[in-house]
Amino acid sequence: MKIALAQLNFIVNHFEYNKSKITQTIELAKQSGAELIVFSELAVCGYSPLDLLEREDFIIKCQKSINEIAVHCVGITAIVGSPSLNSNPKGKMLFNSAFVLRNGQVSSIHNKTLLPTYDVFDEYRYFEPNNEFSIIAVNGKKIAVTICEDLWDDQPVSTSFARSRLYSKSPMEELSVFNPDLIINIAASPFSYNNEERRKKVFADNVHRFGLPVIYVNQVGANAELIFDGGSMVLNRKGQILEQLKSFVEDFKIIDTESLETTLSTPIINSSEDLRISKIYGAAILGIRDYFQKMGFSKATLGLSGGIDSAVTLALAADALGCQNLRVILMPSKYSSQHSIDDAIMLAETLNVKYDIINIQEIFDSFNKGLSELFMGMKEDITEENLQARIRGNLLMALSNKFGHLLLNTSNKSEAAVGYGTLYGDMNGALSVLGDIYKTDVFKLAHYINREREVIPNNTILKPPSAELRPDQKDSDSLPEYEILDSVLFRYIEEQKNPETIISEGFDRATVLKAIRLVNINEYKRFQAPPILRVSSKAFGFGRRMPLVAHW
Numbered sequence: 001m002k003i004a005l006a007q008l009n010f011i012v013n014h015f016e017y018n019k020s021k022i023t024q025t026i027e028l029a030k031q032s033g034a035e036l037i038v039f040s041e042l043a044v045c046g047y048s049p050l051d052l053l054e055r056e057d058f059i060i061k062c063q064k065s066i067n068e069i070a071v072h073c074v075g076i077t078a079i080v081g082s083p084s085l086n087s088n089p090k091g092k093m094l095f096n097s098a099f100v101l102r103n104g105q106v107s108s109i110h111n112k113t114l115l116p117t118y119d120v121f122d123e124y125r126y127f128e129p130n131n132e133f134s135i136i137a138v139n140g141k142k143i144a145v146t147i148c149e150d151l152w153d154d155q156p157v158s159t160s161f162a163r164s165r166l167y168s169k170s171p172m173e174e175l176s177v178f179n180p181d182l183i184i185n186i187a188a189s190p191f192s193y194n195n196e197e198r199r200k201k202v203f204a205d206n207v208h209r210f211g212l213p214v215i216y217v218n219q220v221g222a223n224a225e226l227i228f229d230g231g232s233m234v235l236n237r238k239g240q241i242l243e244q245l246k247s248f249v250e251d252f253k254i255i256d257t258e259s260l261e262t263t264l265s266t267p268i269i270n271s272s273e274d275l276r277i278s279k280i281y282g283a284a285i286l287g288i289r290d291y292f293q294k295m296g297f298s299k300a301t302l303g304l305s306g307g308i309d310s311a312v313t314l315a316l317a318a319d320a321l322g323c324q325n326l327r328v329i330l331m332p333s334k335y336s337s338q339h340s341i342d343d344a345i346m347l348a349e350t351l352n353v354k355y356d357i358i359n360i361q362e363i364f365d366s367f368n369k370g371l372s373e374l375f376m377g378m379k380e381d382i383t384e385e386n387l388q389a390r391i392r393g394n395l396l397m398a399l400s401n402k403f404g405h406l407l408l409n410t411s412n413k414s415e416a417a418v419g420y421g422t423l424y425g426d427m428n429g430a431l432s433v434l435g436d437i438y439k440t441d442v443f444k445l446a447h448y449i450n451r452e453r454e455v456i457p458n459n460t461i462l463k464p465p466s467a468e469l470r471p472d473q474k475d476s477d478s479l480p481e482y483e484i485l486d487s488v489l490f491r492y493i494e495e496q497k498n499p500e501t502i503i504s505e506g507f508d509r510a511t512v513l514k515a516i517r518l519v520n521i522n523e524y525k526r527f528q529a530p531p532i533l534r535v536s537s538k539a540f541g542f543g544r545r546m547p548l549v550a551h552w
Helices: 017-029 050-053 056-070 171-176 194-210 257-260 273-295 309-323 336-353 360-372 384-405 413-418 439-449 458-462 482-493 498-504 510-523 523-527
Strands: 003-007 036-037 077-086 093-102 105-113 136-138 141-146 182-187 214-218 220-224 226-229 234-236 241-244 251-256 328-332 354-359 406-409
Touching: 003 017, 003 182, 003 214, 017 056, 017 077, 017 251, 050 056, 056 077, 056 105, 056 328, 077 105, 077 182, 105 136, 105 141, 105 328, 105 523, 171 194, 194 214, 194 234, 226 273, 226 458, 241 251, 241 257, 251 257, 273 309, 273 439, 309 336, 309 439, 309 458, 328 336, 328 384, 336 354, 336 482, 360 384, 384 406, 413 439, 413 482, 413 510, 439 458, 439 482, 482 498, 482 510, 498 510
Parallel strands: 003 036, 036 077, 141 182, 182 214, 328 354
Antiparallel strands: 003 251, 077 093, 093 105, 136 141, 214 234, 220 226, 234 241
16 A cells, blocks of 8 residues: 655644645645555644634634545545544543545544643643544555654653543553554654654654554644654664655655565664754754744844854854845944954855944943943943843844844853843844754854855854953853853753752762852743744743742
């Protein structure tokens, strides 16, 4: 049997667009001789619709779209993700479902059992857990249809998921009693650079456990902070990846079920630091591009300082949006070094990006004059540093308002973590591009961008990081070296280790306690930050909900 894998990029709440994309791909699969086509989780409405799921008109559009897609399913069976209504008045109104469409109508509906309630996921807020299990048959093949985490869970009881109290077994244990020939898993599994290998391992472990091949179809595309990388896979009975679709782009592939019995003599291993950085790069490009295109914007701006963060952000934006859609501002003051100005100009000209130079010194002097009586007898401190950042933020927002360019925020995760940024200044923006990328990885991204030619000036990469807000300022004046800081932050944020555990791993106690204190007391700043493109397993924002007011 020929099965088509349809890895597509959907737009939340754009039913006509999603329906058209699905039906066109169904027709393509028919022409290619496929007997079954598989789409991703919540394909009809896009993932995740969040509180739109509480709107009656939204659910009606979901149902209408499914029925209109079903009309195209004659001579082919389709598996399509969409919400479905729960007929039991005692439960939640909806299920997260996989619709099986054939002969022009809905043939069966298979509901998600394990509803994730961790990190960015809050599915139990909207959906009822499944408590009934069945399989489908297509051209003599018995198929277990699962949805995302239903295949991920390998424990009888999981604290990370909400499930029906009627069942203590995993969904695959329930489905295995039907003796299926293969598993199809439809998913909306977002990208994270430190979770991709775990995803593959979970699939391989379940294949080994149940002795069944797996076809996994993941969504691709970005919806605000969530970036879906695609990477749909076909695994044989030994857990080897026979086919893998492309990452960060739409893809379509037809496989024959006979190939599921193939055994690879040498498993493909694609694990390296260069690959990790290339994946972060691909995720950022997709995240920027979809954020703009799906909201109907095309042009962007940012403040180009000559530093590494704004340089990498501009290079990513140029790849994502095109250099003709960018306009940036250089805003030097008396503290700005000439080499930083030269580096910024060189980068803009290399990328063929329009730039303007506005020296902020006169504006800064006018602020100081206006505050002179109030601040009389007081030394300059961080107040004057923040004034410069806020002047720059105001100028960038003026350009954004006047010309319709969305402002890209250039702060990295290391800075966001320890509060090394100015509210209403360099924390301004419609989208944070580097907010989930540590400073050490920003440097690696710069080298990756320069892999074929010097795009980012080498001097930008080599010079010590500095905000250039006071004479001879360096980030290391107030922060640990980034190699140390980022290692501590990763353990505290991504791995959620406590301070004593981190110290026991060989880190200086004072450094650890200072870094963690800075993380904790700056939650109020991050609460006001722009949405951050999520590339790790624990990004700031919706997936990390910490109290603004607490005793640390």
